[in-house]
Amino acid sequence: MFPLYMSLxxxxxxxxGLALVLGVFFGFCLEKAGFGSSRKLVGVFYLYDMAxxxxxxxxxxxxxxxxFLVSLTGNLNLADLYIEPTNYPAAIIGGLVFGAGFVIGxxxxxxxxxxxxxxxTDGLAFVAGIFxxxxxYAEFLSGFDDWLAQSAHPDQTLPVLTGVSMGxxxxxxxAFLGLAAWGMGAxxxxxxxx
Amino acid sequence: MNAIPAHGTPSRAVTKAQAAPYWNPYLVGFLLxxxxxxxxxxxxxxxxxxxxxxxxxxWVANAISPEHAxxxxxxxxxxxxxxxxxxxxxxxxxxxxxxxxxxxxxxHRFRIGVERGPRITDGQRLxxxxxxxxxxxxxxxxxxxxxxxxxxxxxxxxxxxxxxxMLAVFAAGYAVxxxxxxxxxx
Numbered sequence: 036m037f038p039l040y041m042s043l044x045x046x047x048x049x050x051x052g053l054a055l056v057l058g059v060f061f062g063f064c065l066e067k068a069g070f071g072s073s074r075k076l077v078g079v080f081y082l083y084d085m086a087x088x089x090x091x092x093x094x095x096x097x098x099x100x101x102x103f104l105v106s107l108t109g110n111l112n113l114a115d116l117y118i119e120p121t122n123y124p125a126a127i128i129g130g131l132v133f134g135a136g137f138v139i140g141x142x143x144x145x146x147x148x149x150x151x152x153x154x155x156t157d158g159l160a161f162v163a164g165i166f167x168x169x170x171x172y173a174e175f176l177s178g179f180d181d182w183l184a185q186s187a188h189p190d191q192t193l194p195v196l197t198g199v200s201m202g203x204x205x206x207x208x209x210a211f212l213g214l215a216a217w218g219m220g221a222x223x224x225x226x227x228x229x
Numbered sequence: 230m231n232a233i234p235a236h237g238t239p240s241r242a243v244t245k246a247q248a249a250p251y252w253n254p255y256l257v258g259f260l261l262x263x264x265x266x267x268x269x270x271x272x273x274x275x276x277x278x279x280x281x282x283x284x285x286x287x288w289v290a291n292a293i294s295p296e297h298a299x300x301x302x303x304x305x306x307x308x309x310x311x312x313x314x315x316x317x318x319x320x321x322x323x324x325x326x327x328x329x330x331x332x333x334x335x336x337h338r339f340r341i342g343v344e345r346g347p348r349i350t351d352g353q354r355l356x357x358x359x360x361x362x363x364x365x366x367x368x369x370x371x372x373x374x375x376x377x378x379x380x381x382x383x384x385x386x387x388x389x390x391x392x393x394x395m396l397a398v399f400a401a402g403y404a405v406x407x408x409x410x411x412x413x414x415x
Contacts, residue, residue, distance in 0.1 A: 038273030050272065051320045057268050058324020061276055061377075064261040065325065066332035069251035073344050073358075077414050080406035089254035090261060091381060097262025098385035102269060117274040119373055119383055121390035126379070129372025130397025133365050137398065138405045139413070140361015141344070143376040144369060145278035145325060147362070152326050153333035154341040157358040164362015165279065170286040171363070172370040173303035180303050183371065193387040204387055216255070228415065 037111040062149055071149035073141030073157060080138055082226035085219040092212045099208060103201045113192075113201075120187035128183075140164060249336035265381055272317065275382025278325070279369040280307075280318035288313050303370070346414040357413055 036042055040050060068090045069075040078084025105111045137143050140161045142150055147165065150158025172180070194201045251257075268275050287307035290298035298304040313319045333339045345354035369375040372394050374383065380398065383391020406414070 037270045039271045040273055047315065050317060051315070053271055054317045054320035055324040057264060057271070057276070058321040058326075059328035059331070060264045060267075060324075061261070061321065062325030062328030062330075063332045064257050064264060064328075066329040066338070067252040067336075068254060068257040068261070071329060071333060071338070074346070074414065075251075077406065080402050081415050086251075086254040090258040091376075093255050093258025094262035094265060094381055095384045097259050098265040098269065098275075098381075099387070101262070101266035102386065105270065111270065113386070115273060116269055116386060118386060118388055119379065119390070121388055122373070123390060123393055125372050126390045126394040127397050129368045129370070130379075130394040131368070131401040132371060133368025133375065133394075134398035134401030135405045136361045136363070136365025136368050137376075138361070138402050138410050140358050140365055141414075142358070142361070143278070143365060144282070145276075145375070145377045148278065148322060148326050149329035149333075150344075152329035154339050155344050156341070157343050157345065157354050160355045160358035161362035161365075164359045164364075165282050165366035165369075166286060166362075167359075168363040168366020169279065169282040169370055170290070172367050173283065173286055173290065173301045173307075176367070176370070177301040177303045180370070191389060193389055193392075196389065201387065 037105060038115060041115060061145070062152065065146055065149040066153060070146040071153040071155065071158070073150065073155070076143075076146060077138060077141055081228075082222050083228045085223055088215065088219065092208070092215065096205070096208050096212050099201070099205050103205050106201075114190070118190050118192060120189045121191040122183060122187040124186050125183045136168075246337040248338045261381075262385070265385060268382075269386075274317075275378065275385065276321065277318050277374065277378035277382065278322060279366070279375045279378060281313065281316060281322040282366065283307050283370065284310075284313040284316045284319055346412070348412050348415075354413070 065071065069086060075084055076087060079087035102111070102113065106113050142158060142161045144165050147158045147161040151162055193199070193204055265275055283303070284307050287298060287304040290301070290304050291308055298308060310316060343351040343354050345351060372379055379391045379394045384395060
């Protein structure tokens, strides 16, 4: 039954319309979390506001649980989902560069759109920067991109690689979230800036 | 949670009503997880925020010079899937703008202005935001995804590369925050 685009075979216009609707909910959640605010986002790095970790990990655990449960009912084959090819050098180099940009710029790409939508001119500057960075990467680093692509492996997930069921990883993530939730409250009190 | 003291210079408050508090982060995380799950169950893929920028970049490059754009494998990859307006990620990003706008307006949080730490000027903050955007944009292209496309989407399906990406983001984030960017924010 799922993913629906496979079972329903709808047109591209419907697909793009669904993307628009999903985007509305996505942006709504980001803004409700306070992620249109750079000072709230960088709070995670200065430890005065851990909302980024709370929201991200809860979202990851929720989606993981949903995927696992729906696949258990037989309505979804996880192998039908698109999985970005796994590329460790790209993930490490890109992650380090991205993390630096996140702190310096105060946003990540999705949250900067929420910032622009709520009137932040620094959000607009960040959005202009992502566009310039994406353009520059395609112009000057396409050779590097070709080289990186050689180390990519398609369709890798921890359950596939280790043979351990997704359910065990889900339990691990839930336990980690519980532990982190307990610890983060204490961290926020310790590093409070109000 | 809303108590971070404001240092920016909101030049014009659109509404005088007091901003509503943000929602509980665990509740929002749960809802965001449902949106991500819905994306997987409907479109067979997760969320993403940077792809749309590359689509537009490729389209602009192609408009300037098709031969030049085709010479870049990165531009060519995006051009192969059509114009930005035919791209799934573009519509997702347009939607997220309006979703955030709706949330911000109804919560009285729409303010034109610069948000910054207490020890820098608005001008410095804008330059740093632009520079950070360039750096984050390049990082997201190297990693083939950002906080949405790699961290959220990949971690929820247990893509090991996405988990490594997330660790790298936080490692660099904490290092740069405390060694380089302290004056910008605290």
